[in-house]
Amino acid sequence: MLNCRAGEKAKSSGMFHAAALYLEEGLSLLGETNWSDQYQLWHRLHTAFAEVEFCNGNFEKMVTSLNCIITHARCFDDKLSAYRTLMASLGAQKRNEDAIEMGLHVLNRAGEQFPTDPKESFVEEEFLKTSLMLEGVTVDSLMNKIARDKQIIMVMEILELLCNYAFYVNLLLLRLFTFRLIQLSIRHGVCASTAYGFGGYGALLCSVYHDVKGGNKYGKLTLKIMDFHQRCRVTSILYGYVFPRIEHLSLCQEPILKAYHESIKIRDTEFAMLNAGLFSTLSFQGGRELSFTNKFLDNIGKLVKEYKQESSWQLVLPLKQAILNLMGEADNPARLEGGAMSFKEYLSVVKENHNMQALHRLYLYQMRVAYIFGDLELAAKMAKESHAAETIFHGKFEACEYIFYSGLISCVKARKINESKWETYAKECIKKMEKWAEDAPCNCEHKLHLLEAELYFFKGTTNKAIDKYESAILLSGRNGFIQDQAISYERASIFYLENRNDSRASNYYGKAHNAYLDWGAKGKAIHLCENSPF
Numbered sequence: 001m002l003n004c005r006a007g008e009k010a011k012s013s014g015m016f017h018a019a020a021l022y023l024e025e026g027l028s029l030l031g032e033t034n035w036s037d038q039y040q041l042w043h044r045l046h047t048a049f050a051e052v053e054f055c056n057g058n059f060e061k062m063v064t065s066l067n068c069i070i071t072h073a074r075c076f077d078d079k080l081s082a083y084r085t086l087m088a089s090l091g092a093q094k095r096n097e098d099a100i101e102m103g104l105h106v107l108n109r110a111g112e113q114f115p116t117d118p119k120e121s122f123v124e125e126e127f128l129k130t131s132l133m134l135e136g137v138t139v140d141s142l143m144n145k146i147a148r149d150k151q152i153i154m155v156m157e158i159l160e161l162l163c164n165y166a167f168y169v170n171l172l173l174l175r176l177f178t179f180r181l182i183q184l185s186i187r188h189g190v191c192a193s194t195a196y197g198f199g200g201y202g203a204l205l206c207s208v209y210h211d212v213k214g215g216n217k218y219g220k221l222t223l224k225i226m227d228f229h230q231r232c233r234v235t236s237i238l239y240g241y242v243f244p245r246i247e248h249l250s251l252c253q254e255p256i257l258k259a260y261h262e263s264i265k266i267r268d269t270e271f272a273m274l275n276a277g278l279f280s281t282l283s284f285q286g287g288r289e290l291s292f293t294n295k296f297l298d299n300i301g302k303l304v305k306e307y308k309q310e311s312s313w314q315l316v317l318p319l320k321q322a323i324l325n326l327m328g329e330a331d332n333p334a335r336l337e338g339g340a341m342s343f344k345e346y347l348s349v350v351k352e353n354h355n356m357q358a359l360h361r362l363y364l365y366q367m368r369v370a371y372i373f374g375d376l377e378l379a380a381k382m383a384k385e386s387h388a389a390e391t392i393f394h395g396k397f398e399a400c401e402y403i404f405y406s407g408l409i410s411c412v413k414a415r416k417i418n419e420s421k422w423e424t425y426a427k428e429c430i431k432k433m434e435k436w437a438e439d440a441p442c443n444c445e446h447k448l449h450l451l452e453a454e455l456y457f458f459k460g461t462t463n464k465a466i467d468k469y470e471s472a473i474l475l476s477g478r479n480g481f482i483q484d485q486a487i488s489y490e491r492a493s494i495f496y497l498e499n500r501n502d503s504r505a506s507n508y509y510g511k512a513h514n515a516y517l518d519w520g521a522k523g524k525a526i527h528l529c530e531n532s533p534f
Contacts, residue, residue, distance in 0.1 A: 147189035203241035207395025235259035249286035273312035290520030328523030334373035411454035446475035486515035
């Protein structure tokens with residue numbers, strides 16, 4: 001018993017290696033057959049030991065204890081925590097489909113049934129049901145009812161886990177799991193997983209149902225729930241998917257960085273890496289100096305093997321290589337080939353693993369550097385390959401970035417080859433960007449104005465183009481998007497040059513060069529010097 005208490009105390013303090021030693025000693029003293037006559041102690045030791053060895057990455061020892069619990073536990077309820085840990089281990093190994101298959105089986109035994117292949121109509125019925133249940137719900141009414149049923153609490157924890165895995169393999173199941181979390185919270189009371197359900201609901205409103213105001217409402221409600229049940233896993237949902245749709249990106253970065261450090265402290269390494277990826281992405285998108293983001297990623301890269309999170313690290317490699325290209329640390333800056341990754345090798349791996357998130361991030365960052373470094377054909381090819389990116393990115397700001405760069409590419413292609421399809425694509429991107437700019441003008445209004453300027457440039461509407469270029473330059477600078485201001489200066493310079501205003505064209509070309517340097521994009525600044533038309 002003393003070893004059990006010491007192990008549980010060390011576990012609660014995040015001292016997982018010490019906890020494993022205490023718990024393993026307790027198990028050895030207990031013996032192999034005492035699951036029958038010292039059941040409660042046996043169950044506590046094996047449950048805690050499996051959880052700490054999961055945190056330590058010792059999956060063999062974890063599985064041994066979990067199998068022991070699943071084989072000898074007296075009732076199904078006593079097996080639920082073992083199943084939950086086993087699902088988490090499958091997810092940590094990126095066996096998301098296996099984790100979901102096990103989860104559906106366990107939930108079915110617990111009385112919570114789900115279709116294995118849900119139809120859109122069924123999901124919409126559950127959405128309507130959830131919306132009706134939420135009418136009149138406030139934080140006070142929620143918190144007045146606390147979940148007490150241990151099986152219900154464990155079911156909600158399993159649903160929270162499955163939401164993470166369904167995000168990568170089945171978005172319809174993700175919606176169903178999220179809706180069920182909310183329904184159970186309203187019926188049976190709140191627990192720690194309630195915040196995850198409400199945060200996920202806010203993200204779904206923003207991304208799937210295009211209700212950004214509603215998403216923001218439930219995002220703020222989730223923050224109030226987190227005053228009672230802190231959950232650093234929820235932070236990545238709120239500040240990665242909900243609040244960037246309405247708040248400045250700079251306000252979303254620090255909470256995610258804090259969640260990263262908290263996840264490291266409790267050895268939730270999977271979400272530590274997820275938060276690290278989100279923070280570096282938002283830092284890049286928000287215009288932070290490139291060397292800052294690059295250094296942060298270098299530090300994360302050193303932890304990847306220790307935490308056995310190579311799969312999570314894979315998601316940020318296109319960003320890492322794009323930064324190296326922009327900083328001038330690649331032989332061919334227009335292509336994602338260099339110290340961080342090889343485009344061809346990465347493409348082969350993510351296609352083989354059916355990792356659509358990684359695939360479309362690859363296309364996005366390749367499209368971005370190709371456009372910035374003037375390889376228009378490669379940029380257009382990537383835009384075509386990633387036509388499903390908006391759905392895949394599921395409301396993240398990367399969806400906005402995809403629209404932005406697709407629009408820029410379409411405008412240039414329309415002007416160069418005068419095919420109507422490119423003008424159509426450009427107009428579609430502008431229409432989509434109008435919605436993003438309406439919801440978050442601080443992040444997107446300057447992007448909209450640059451797209452409009454480029455379209456006016458194509459149409460030959462000179463005065464309107466000038467107004468929009470100047471507005472894009474002003475707003476991007478005012479809101480701290482130095483990278484977009486650099487692009488705006490560069491595109492305006494090309495516009496003025498073609499309209500025979502050499503003086504202003506030269507002035508803006510120089511300002512573009514300086515803005516790229518301020519961003520830390522030395523490689524692009526050199527590219528401008530080497531390809532100067534002046």
